[in-house]
Amino acid sequence: MRAERALRRLGLLLVLLLATAADPVVPEPAGFWTGPMHGAVPATITGGTVVHTTELEALLRHSDAVLIDVTPAPRKPAGLAPNAVWMPAQHRNIASSVWLSDLGAGVLGAGEDAWFRARLKELSRGKRDTPLVLYCHPQCWASWNAAKRTIGYGYRKVYWYPDGIEGWEKAGLPTASAVAILPPS
Amino acid sequence: MKRLFLALALGTGLLTSLGVRAEETEADRAARWHDLQRAIFGDKQMLDGQGVVQLEAPVRALDAALVPITITLTGDKPIKGVYLVIDDNPSPLAAHVTFGPAADPHLLKLRVRVNQYTQMHAVAEGADGQLYEVMKFVKAAGGCSAPAGSDDAVALKDIGRMKLRLLSDFTAGKPVQAQLMIRHPNFNGMQMDQVTRQYTPAHFIQSAEVSYNGQLVFHLDSDISLSTDPVIGFDFVPQDKGVMKVDLRDSENMKFDHSFEIPEHAS
Numbered sequence: 001m002r003a004e005r006a007l008r009r010l011g012l013l014l015v016l017l018l019a020t021a022a023d024p025v026v027p028e029p030a031g032f033w034t035g036p037m038h039g040a041v042p043a044t045i046t047g048g049t050v051v052h053t054t055e056l057e058a059l060l061r062h063s064d065a066v067l068i069d070v071t072p073a074p075r076k077p078a079g080l081a082p083n084a085v086w087m088p089a090q091h092r093n094i095a096s097s098v099w100l101s102d103l104g105a106g107v108l109g110a111g112e113d114a115w116f117r118a119r120l121k122e123l124s125r126g127k128r129d130t131p132l133v134l135y136c137h138p139q140c141w142a143s144w145n146a147a148k149r150t151i152g153y154g155y156r157k158v159y160w161y162p163d164g165i166e167g168w169e170k171a172g173l174p175t176a177s178a179v180a181i182l183p184p185s
Numbered sequence: 186m187k188r189l190f191l192a193l194a195l196g197t198g199l200l201t202s203l204g205v206r207a208e209e210t211e212a213d214r215a216a217r218w219h220d221l222q223r224a225i226f227g228d229k230q231m232l233d234g235q236g237v238v239q240l241e242a243p244v245r246a247l248d249a250a251l252v253p254i255t256i257t258l259t260g261d262k263p264i265k266g267v268y269l270v271i272d273d274n275p276s277p278l279a280a281h282v283t284f285g286p287a288a289d290p291h292l293l294k295l296r297v298r299v300n301q302y303t304q305m306h307a308v309a310e311g312a313d314g315q316l317y318e319v320m321k322f323v324k325a326a327g328g329c330s331a332p333a334g335s336d337d338a339v340a341l342k343d344i345g346r347m348k349l350r351l352l353s354d355f356t357a358g359k360p361v362q363a364q365l366m367i368r369h370p371n372f373n374g375m376q377m378d379q380v381t382r383q384y385t386p387a388h389f390i391q392s393a394e395v396s397y398n399g400q401l402v403f404h405l406d407s408d409i410s411l412s413t414d415p416v417i418g419f420d421f422v423p424q425d426k427g428v429m430k431v432d433l434r435d436s437e438n439m440k441f442d443h444s445f446e447i448p449e450h451a452s
Contacts, residue, residue: 074275075376077387079436088275
């Protein structure tokens, strides 16, 4: 009897261990994430809502949500040889999105915070309850950071779409080629 | 009104893209390579490189900032040099190496940065100028891999320091494998300094020249696709005991050089 209970307990422990190994729980950092942009992300965003592909599709059908892609755009480095080939690959994102590069940076450059506040005010037409959807790629901290930042700016309906562009494409949903909007440097 | 617009946008999107791309298609990749070929090699004809050049890269890279690449020149044709192109990197030509008389032009090892899932091409150039291409597909970890911010002062502390290791014993007249390790942050201009909140200016190695007893082993031209603290593997053919000299120049026009007495044995 006792042996059976012990065995059951062991089994439970094993299940728990396996579950943790397969799906490591990433806690939400207190501030913005400043580590490598690619990596395991939390499952939640305090003050906002996590949406996956079907929910996002429904949201877009039934609201005037604004889609904001925050994939960091490549910056042409100074000092590239004059004959060097600078040809960033074409970027595609969810159709009818705005590509607002760097909104998900761990640290914003001087003056960028005010600049992003102004862009979001335009995109939301000055209404704090306009639904805003932040995304980039799967396992991309930039979209988590961007959602957190947007929540901090006082927007009340912030959605984080962690499946990202690849998740949307995988569902066969439409994408479009995009041009980045970058804060002035 | 906005709702209607979105519905329309979604509707037309779905209609116009019946063959919706699940991801970057074969055709997209081929078109990209075609564009790059024109930009880098102009109208030169390109032959299939099977049997001439071989490109090894991990199918799935563990660290997108440090992807090990091995290019092997397998044929008997005399080879002038080799190009490494990472198709979807913003600066796709990662490296161009020209071999000199002291080289054994059969091997080149590099560590590179990869921006996203991409095709990679190694292009060998024969002594007659003929180009030969081979391709590998690499899955690097994600498209938003702008590197983490850095502490510039630490990264710049040992800039230009170098080490040379022999990976096989010294035998006069026979190919010897060597590994050159360079301390250099190779900043690509996309990193943010955590303290100053400014983008760290790009600062990267533009060229490296290696010679043995005054004879060229190889000349490398590169830019931001080379990893932090680059490591270069190559073969050379020493006729005698002697000195290997390395000259580096970076995008800030800083120059570094170092001379190494070649030891007898692998280290």
